[in-house]
Amino acid sequence: MIAFISRIFTLLFILMSAAFGLLVVVWGEPNEKTWEPLWQQNYNNIPLGGFIVITLFGLSLLIASWISMTARAREAQATRIVKQLVEPDFVLPKKQPLPKPLKKALVQTSELIDTQRKSLQRLSNERAEANDKIIQERIIAERQRLARELHDSVSQQLFAASMLLSALTETDENATSLKQVEKVVQQAQLEMRALLLHLRPVALHNKTLAQGLEELIIELQQKVFFHIEYELEEMALSKAEEDHLFRIAQEALSNTLRHAKASEVELLLVARDDLAILRIQDNGLGFDVEADKSTSYGLQNIAERAVEIGCMYKIVSVPGEGTIVEVKIPLQKEVEVNDSSVNSG
DSSP, rough: OOOHHHHHHHHHHHOOOOOHHHHHHHOOOOOTTTHHHHOOOOOOOOOOHHHHHHHHHHHHHHHHHHHHHHHHHHHHHHHHHHTTSTTOOOOOOOOOOOHHHHHHHHHHHHHHHHHHHHHHHHHHHHHHHHHHHHHHHHHHHHHHHHHHHIIIIIHHHHHHHHHHHHHHHHTOOOHHHHHHHHHHHHHHHHHHHHHHHSOOOOOOSOOOOHOOOOOOOOEEHTOSEEEEEEEEOOOOOOOHHHHHHHHHHHHHHIIIIIIISSEEEEEEEEEEEEEEEEEEEEESSOOOOHTTTTTOOOHHHHHHHHHHHTTTEEEEETTTTEEEEHHHHHHHTTSSOOOEEEEEE
């Protein structure tokens, strides 16, 4: 209200100054004779000078009111636009009747808010990825703990029971029954070893695929009854390819432990004709691939992992003769392959 009254009197002063200047131009310098009409002439019993003052005051009031309404309209419009700044799809209309400095400030503020929004989204994504990584690390640590506990307790107890049963079968009259029990315990040991194999970390932890497979085979040789021949060559593969191939090898060896009853297993990781070839072959019982393909979780897992990294794979098995699991993946031609290999018998 104070601003409105101040605006009225400011305009009145300006208009009266302009009117005085106009009268000076028309009547000359102010003196009693030439400026006499201001108080001698009347309009509705109001002297000319008073009529001019009232008219200028009314005009000042009108102009001040128009300025105030225009300012309020612009303020309301600016407030509405400012409230829209937080919307992701905000675009300042080009034909908005706003002062250029205000338009520029609104555009800069909108860009700043958009930048901050993207930064927050990026931080949220990074935090979610970090949380996922922490969860995965905790899962891996828990799997390792379970593997150690199973190995230190259940696995050793099964081994002790198997040794006791073996001793009893040599002297007891019920040797046939005890041998059946011994087979059950031995099968439980195989299942336990296969479970321990699955509980191993999938990640290679800064090891190459050949190094990880060699470490896995050396560990298995100390625990299983079959002989493992292997040939491993170092080659350039992506992290995803190495991890998936390592997991496929784990799955194939686990199936051999549980079901094959093999006496020999051969594992190859070689580079031939621009292809990385992983092959696991055993001389076990074998099975009907077509009959078991839709029901075996292990075979489905191998197939899914091979497809996920664009591998060519095949599973060949002949009942009574053994099983071959083979995966082939193209090597990058521009990457030199390290031909050094590790052989063991």
